[in-house]
Structures are given as structure tokens and as C-alpha cells.
Amino acid sequence: xxxxxxxxxxxxxxxxxxxxxxxxxxxxxxxxxxxxxxxxxxxxxxxxxxxxxxxxxxxxxxxxxxxxxxxxxxxxxxxxxxxxxxxxxxxxxxxxxxxxxxxxxxxxxxxxxxxxxxxxxxxxxxxxxxxxxxxxxxxxxxxxxxxxxxxxxxxxxxxxxxxxxxxxxxxxxxxxxxxxxxxxxxxxxxxxxxxxxxxxxxxxxxxxxxxxxxxxxxxxxxxxxxxxxxxxxxxxxxxxxxxxxxxxxxxxxxxxxxxxxxxxxxxxxxxxxxxxxxxxxxxxxxxxxxxxxxxxxxxxxxxxxxxxxxxxxxxxxxxxxxxxxxxxxxxxxxxxxxxx
Amino acid sequence: xxxxxxxxxxxxxxxxxxxxxxxxxxxxxxxxxxxxxxxxxxxxxxxxxxxxxxxxxxxxxxxxxxxxxxxxxxxxxxxxxxxxxxxxxxxxxxxxxxxxxxxxxxxxxxxxxxxxxxxxxxxxxxxxxxxxxxxxxxxxxxxxxxxxxxxxxxxxxxxxxxxxxxxxxxxxxxxxxxxxxxxxxxxxxxxxxxxxxxxxxxxxxxxxxxxxxxxxxxxxxxxxxxxxxxxxxxxxxxxxxxxxxxxxxxxxxxxxxxxxxxxxxxxxxxxxxxxxxxxxxxxxxxxxxxxxxxxxxxxxxxxxxxxxxxxxxxxxxxxxxxxxxxxxxxxxxxxx
Numbered sequence: 001x002x003x004x005x006x007x008x009x010x011x012x013x014x015x016x017x018x019x020x021x022x023x024x025x026x027x028x029x030x031x032x033x034x035x036x037x038x039x040x041x042x043x044x045x046x047x048x049x050x051x052x053x054x055x056x057x058x059x060x061x062x063x064x065x066x067x068x069x070x071x072x073x074x075x076x077x078x079x080x081x082x083x084x085x086x087x088x089x090x091x092x093x094x095x096x097x098x099x100x101x102x103x104x105x106x107x108x109x110x111x112x113x114x115x116x117x118x119x120x121x122x123x124x125x126x127x128x129x130x131x132x133x134x135x136x137x138x139x140x141x142x143x144x145x146x147x148x149x150x151x152x153x154x155x156x157x158x159x160x161x162x163x164x165x166x167x168x169x170x171x172x173x174x175x176x177x178x179x180x181x182x183x184x185x186x187x188x189x190x191x192x193x194x195x196x197x198x199x200x201x202x203x204x205x206x207x208x209x210x211x212x213x214x215x216x217x218x219x220x221x222x223x224x225x226x227x228x229x230x231x232x233x234x235x236x237x238x239x240x241x242x243x244x245x246x247x248x249x250x251x252x253x254x255x256x257x258x259x260x261x262x263x264x265x266x267x268x269x270x271x272x273x274x275x276x277x278x279x280x281x282x283x284x285x286x287x288x289x290x291x292x293x294x295x296x297x298x299x300x301x302x303x304x305x306x307x308x309x310x311x312x313x314x315x316x317x318x319x320x321x322x323x324x325x326x327x328x329x330x331x332x333x334x335x336x337x338x339x340x
Numbered sequence: 341x342x343x344x345x346x347x348x349x350x351x352x353x354x355x356x357x358x359x360x361x362x363x364x365x366x367x368x369x370x371x372x373x374x375x376x377x378x379x380x381x382x383x384x385x386x387x388x389x390x391x392x393x394x395x396x397x398x399x400x401x402x403x404x405x406x407x408x409x410x411x412x413x414x415x416x417x418x419x420x421x422x423x424x425x426x427x428x429x430x431x432x433x434x435x436x437x438x439x440x441x442x443x444x445x446x447x448x449x450x451x452x453x454x455x456x457x458x459x460x461x462x463x464x465x466x467x468x469x470x471x472x473x474x475x476x477x478x479x480x481x482x483x484x485x486x487x488x489x490x491x492x493x494x495x496x497x498x499x500x501x502x503x504x505x506x507x508x509x510x511x512x513x514x515x516x517x518x519x520x521x522x523x524x525x526x527x528x529x530x531x532x533x534x535x536x537x538x539x540x541x542x543x544x545x546x547x548x549x550x551x552x553x554x555x556x557x558x559x560x561x562x563x564x565x566x567x568x569x570x571x572x573x574x575x576x577x578x579x580x581x582x583x584x585x586x587x588x589x590x591x592x593x594x595x596x597x598x599x600x601x602x603x604x605x606x607x608x609x610x611x612x613x614x615x616x617x618x619x620x621x622x623x624x625x626x627x628x629x630x631x632x633x634x635x636x637x638x639x640x641x642x643x644x645x646x647x648x649x650x651x652x653x654x655x656x657x658x659x660x661x662x663x664x665x666x667x668x669x670x671x672x673x674x675x676x
Contacts, residue, residue, distance in 0.1 A: 042532035043503075142620075156621050186394035187559065188618040188637075191603040195617055213532065216605025220613060239609045257537040258607050259562040261589065274544065275566060277537035281502040 001032040003070075004175050004207040005054070005092075010067030012049050012058045019286040023049040023062060025231030028312060031175060036201065036208040038222030038239065040215065040254075044282050046231040047211045051179045054209075055088050072174060090120045093168030097180035099160035103152040109163045110136075110148030116170045135166040140196060158189035165196070169204065176201075179211045194221055215258050219243055227251045230283055230293035233312055237325045247315060247327040249298045253278035292330070300331055308335040315339075347421075348382035349521055349553055350406070355379045355415035357398070357405050361626060373626045375401040376412070377577035383521065386547065388554040390564040392600070393574035396622050399557045402574070403523045406555070407441055408432060419521070437467050440519040444526035446506030450498040456509055457494030460484060463516045483512040487542060504535035508542065515546055525557045540567060561604055565589055570658075573597045576625055576633040579652060583659035593661040596634050632664065640665060 012024040023046040031037045041047045052058055054069055056076060069076040071091060076084060096102045103112060113135055114128035123131065129148070136144035139162040152160055161181060168176055178197065182190035198221065201208050212218050218225055218239070225242045227235040227250065235248040246252045256276040280297040283289060289296050295305040308330070315325040315332060316339050333339055357376040360369040376398040383389045393399045405412040408424060417424040419439060427435060440463075443449035450459055461480040463469075470476045481491040487508040498506055507527060514522050524543070528536040544567065546552060558564050564571060564585075571588040573581040573596065581594040592598045602615045620637045623629050629636045635645035644664050652662040 042534060158621060186622070187561075187603040188394065188599055189621075190605070191615060192617050192619070194605070214605060215533070215607040219607045219609045220605045222609075243607065243609050254534055255607065257534050259537075259540075259560075259566050260607060261562050261565060261601065261604060263565070274541045275537035277541060278534035279538075281504050281535055282532070 001035070003030045004033050004035075004072060005029075005031040005209070006068070006070040007050075007054070008068045008070075010050065010053060010069065011065045012046070012053050012062050013065050014062045016061070016286070021285045022231050022288070023285060024053065026067070027228070027231065027233050029226050029233055029236065031207050031209055033174075033207055034201075034205055035224060036210055036222045038218035038225040039209060039211045039228060040213065040218050040225055041228035042213055042254075042282055044285065045228045046285075047228050048179050050228070051094070051177050051209070051211055054177060055092055055094070056084060057088075086120075089116050089168075089173070090171040091173055091175065093171070093173035093176045095161070095164050095168050095176065095178040095181045097183050099157065099164040099184075100152060102164060103160060105152050108149050108151055109155065109160075110150075113148075113163065113166050113170055116167060120171045131170070132166070135170060136163070138169070138200070139163075139166045140192075141166075158185055158193065161185065161193055162196070165193075165200070169200065172204065173206070175207045175209065177209045177211070180213070181210070182217060183212070183214070190217070197221065215255065227254070230285065230288060232293065232328060233326075234294070234329070235327045236312070241325060247325070247332060248294075248329050249300050249331070250278070250294050253297075253299075292328075302330050304330050304335050310335075311337070313337055346384050349385045349420060350381075350383040350555070351416070351418040352379060352381045352402075352406060353416040353418075355402060355405055355417065356413045357401050357410065358413045371626050373624075374577050374628060375625055376405060377625075377628075379415075379574070379577075379579055381572055381579070381582070383553050383555055385520065386551040386553055387569040388547065388556050388567055390556045390558055390568035390571045391574060392558055392561060392564055392571060394559060394600075394622065396576070396625060397574040398577040398625070399574050400525055403441075403525050403555060403557050407436075407439065407523055409441075433466075437463075437517045438520045440514040440517065440522045442507075442510050442514045442522060442524040442527045445530055446503055446510055447498075447530075449510055450506055452498055454497075455494065456484070456489075456496055456498060456501075459498070459509060460494075460512045460516060463513060467517060469517065479516070480512075483516055484509075486515075486546075487512045488538070502535070503531050504538055507531060507539050511539070511542060511546070515550065515552070518550055519552060521553045521555065523555045523557070526559070527556075528563060529558065529560060536563070543567065561589075561601060573600065576623065576628050578633060578662065579660075580634065580663070581661045582652070583661075587656070587659045591659075593655060593659070593666045594634075594663050595638050595640050595665070599637075599639070632662075 008028045009026045010024055011026055014021040014023055027050055039047050049058055053064055110132045113132040117123045117128040117131055133144050133148050141147055141159055141162050182193050210221055222239045225239050226233045229250050235251050246255055278297055291306045291308055292310050295301050310328040310330050312326045312328040313333050315327055355376055359373040359375060361371040363370040379402050391399045404410040406417050457480055460483055461476050464476045464479060484491055484493050489508055528539050556567055568585050570584050572579050575596050581597045592601055599616055599618045616639045618637045623636055631647045632645045632650050635641045650662045650664045652660050654660050655666055
């Protein structure tokens, strides 16, 4: 299957008074046509900066300092700004965590959906308005004909997120990048929005890059998962393989620490069962530890982990496709890249 | 609803908090938001009662009214038999020794201009615990070490700590006076999963050591299942179901509880989703629907739901639900 998006060795740095923050530090990933890639990581791992940088819009003072971003065969990194605009909205649609912050409070939601249609699709106002109502029906906003005249403050968080999705869909993008699209929502609303995203993906033949800290959301929605830690992709695998047998100690720890429904809270002797936690906390990105960034928290640390930096390499045991499973860890490869 | 022979530590009866909606130049009251609308719960010594619900359910407001960080509109709150709502400021302060709080946002709940040592020592200072400052400092060091922080944290400021560490500081402050009840309002929901587990484990350990009871206010049912002895589910200002952890998770009776449990995404891609997706939005607590408040979103709504408000009835010993589809046992008492 062809890749809609290929990112290689992307680095985005922030120059601050305290030093350079390497928010994204040589990250590589790909999204195949019609596929959902889940990008998982905890706060500060760089996943949102990566998402925004795909359209060369890293949050200031972030700067893309290296790497390649190829979208449908076009290298977005070398594209002149004017031609890049064509891809913003039209090729890649974005959905953010906080729809209330992303929408303009002084325009009706209808006119904000219509805006892209007028700019990118050269529609007349009337056409764009009619299309906005249609899109609002598609994203299951009840009473769309009336709601199209509402301002953002008149809608709930769940409804605003639907509006955001309608805006992202308006110009028929090939790739939808959804950054924590349900994190600010209640679980019952989250379930409904995820259901909607899955349905739209099939109907519109979208590829989806779903960024989330919630492993449940990713397990239910993604085909493949990339795990990010301190600016790097540390593991990448098909969703079932990753959850069945995580290879990176960070992924293992993350999966173990998620409380799951139905697990007994007490052990057989009646005592409380403790939740396995990952010791320590996410490192300060201005003062990353040498070697593997995870090594101070890693239960399986080896001597080379303190000095050498593991690269993301294919796991040979995965069988046919050498790119099917990748991991950046010296448990699986020696520092010269030979499988252990 | 009480297991026989035990005295509840906290009794909350028919608690209400209504906020006025003011409009116009003269700020005339044009309506009321009924954030908490008749909540009754008991908490027993050493147990954890989880109060769960989505945003707008009134769970946070209920917690604040119990602490009297906010004055309730009506109802009764008794702690160890004493009516908290009748206490004057001095007696209330004395009582607060036994009744502490952990807030959701460890970035907003610690004074950024105070050193961590002062923050944790403050309750000891206020209640004049120990003979002198040196003794209180020693206690503070012990508290910080107990929650897994180095004693050198005393001299540092909150911004020097990560979210998980700040929440530990909040826990250290809450346990400083060895309270009998801690109201923890979403204490782990702003933390990353890997760190969440550390704080939950700490809270469980402290409960075992000190026998403190928790009112654990949360929206994440997977976390609640790990920590709660009993669970109360709130929807639009009311408790719709209340029972032991086993009952609520294995045998949920209210359609809202079921939907809430089904809505949780499962971190296992091999499990098929079986889910009734709730359509529609949470109605405004300023204009709750007539009849059962959940009927506008209920997947099994039937004829009486739109007009008759179902009472919270005891369906099985200790298991209460407010739904017309859930018949009470013969002679089942409905809650006063």
C-alpha cells in the first residue's frame, strides 16, 4: 500500500533561555493510504509539535531544523510557502484537542466551515453555506439548518469538536491529523466522536494520524501504533502486536500502568493490588540524559544505554515485511544495529 | 444503606446547591442552576467512596459543599455526628483538621511563591501541632519522605517539580494532620498514566497505614475500580446508582452506569466493542428534563420516564438505583 505521508528524521527545536529544547528529535513515521496510525506518548513527548510541524507550522519559537516530510509524493519541506498553502486544509486536515480555542468566537460555526470551501474550492457563499449544512449533518450535528447560525459559545464541547471535524473534512483531505480529539470530552461523548471518526474514515477513504495519550482510544481506533518518548519514536508496530507483545521497556511500562476494567483490585490474600507504575518522571527536554533518554527510568538498563543512543531499527523476528515492527532499544539490537 | 453496626464517619443528607442565574442591569435572578439537587451519601471510617460522573454532574460541587468551601443551599452534612453546616468559623477550622482535601490541578493548588516546606508545614502551623517550629520542620521532612520526595524539596518552589511530584506535595499537605477523611477531587486526572499509578498507589498505602477514608471524586471508572470500596454515580445533580464496587462493575443496574462503563475505551485491540453509544448531549442543569433526568439520552427509555421522576430505591442490600426499569424488592425502601 502506498504511503500518504512519510516523515523521516524530523527535528523541531525550541531555542529558550534555558537552552535548546529538542521537542522532536529525529522522528520518523509513515501513514499508509486508508490507514490509521496512532501516535502515543505522554505530555511533553513532542507528539503535538510533530503534528503541527507536518504542515510546517511548529508552534513558536519552534523551528524545523531537519528532516523530510513527503505527502503524496510531494516534499513539503522544500515547497515554497505559497504552494504549501494548497496542502493546508486541502490535503491535510487538522483537528485539535480544544475546539473552543481553535474556533473564532466572533464568526458563526457555519461561516467557519464555509470559509475553506470559498477559499480552496472557489464556491459561492450560497453554495458554501449549503455545503456547510450538509457537512454538519455528516458529522451528526442535530438540527444543522438552525445550528449553522450558532456561534461557538452556543455549542457544547462535543458539538464544537464535530464542527472542527466538519471544517477539516470540508476540502476532502487525504489525511486527517487529529491531535487528542477527545481528550477534553466526557467518555460518553468521546465514544460517539470516535465512532464518527471511524465511520468518516471509511466513507471518505481517509488516512488518519490519531495522536493520543489514551491507550484505550488508540487500541480501538488505530491499525498501527508509534510510541513517542522524549522527542523520538521508540517503537512502532501493528496495533495487535504492540498490545500483545510490547518490545520497548517504555511501551511495556505504559501498557502495564493503565488501569483496566475488570482487573481485581485485591489479590488472593485480600490485600490491595498495587498498580505497576513507571518510576521517575518524563525528563526535562533541555537536560536530556545521555545515551537512551529512557535509561534513568528503565528497568532493563544495560551499560551501553547510558552512553549510546539507540536508533529505531526493524525487528527481524517480525517475519515478511522488515518495516512491520521497529524498536529503538539495545535489548533488541546491539549498538552496531545487529539483532541480539 | 449502611452496613449494620457501623457508624458512618460522614453523613450527607439531601444536599443541594443551586446557583442563581442573573440577568440584566439589575442582575435579577432569572433562574437557577441546580448543580447538586438532593444528594445523600454515607462514608464509613477507612473506606473509599468514589463519586463518579461526567462534567456537569455536580460531583465537584458536592465535594466543595461537604468541605464548606462553598455554602450549600440546603441539606445536612454530619461529620462524626457533628453538623458541619451549623459550625461557626472557629469550630469549622478545628473540624477541618480531620477533613482534608486534594485538588485536581497540582499546578493551581500550590502557592507558587511559597517554598514546598512552608506549603506542607502550613496546616501544622495553623493547628499548632508540635512544640515548636523545629519539631514541625522535622515532621514536614518526614511527610515529604513518606510521599517519596527528598527532604531537600523543603527549600524548593512548586515550579521546580513535575506534575506527579506536585501532586505528592498536595498529598503530603493533606495527610499532615492525620485527617480521618480526605476529599480528593480528580487527584490523578491531570497526570500522565505512568505517573498516575504512582499517586494511586501512594493513596492506597496511606489508607492502609492511617485508616483514612477517601471521598474520591473522579470520572475515570478504570481508576475508580482500583481504589473504591463503594461507588456513587451522579448524573445532573443526582445520584442515580450507588453500590459496592463489585455490584457497580459486575451488575450495573442504571442505564447510565452501563453506558458509562461501556464508553470506556479498552486498551486491548483484540476485544470487540460492545457499546451502546449515548446520543445527544448532557442537558443543562438550569433546565433539567422533567421526569427522569436521564430520559433524553436513555437507550431504554419508555413511557413513564418523561413524566415520573424515579426515586433512588434499594434494589438489593446496599445497592441503590433510580430507574423505572429497576423494580425494588418487595417492601424495598425508597430513600427519604
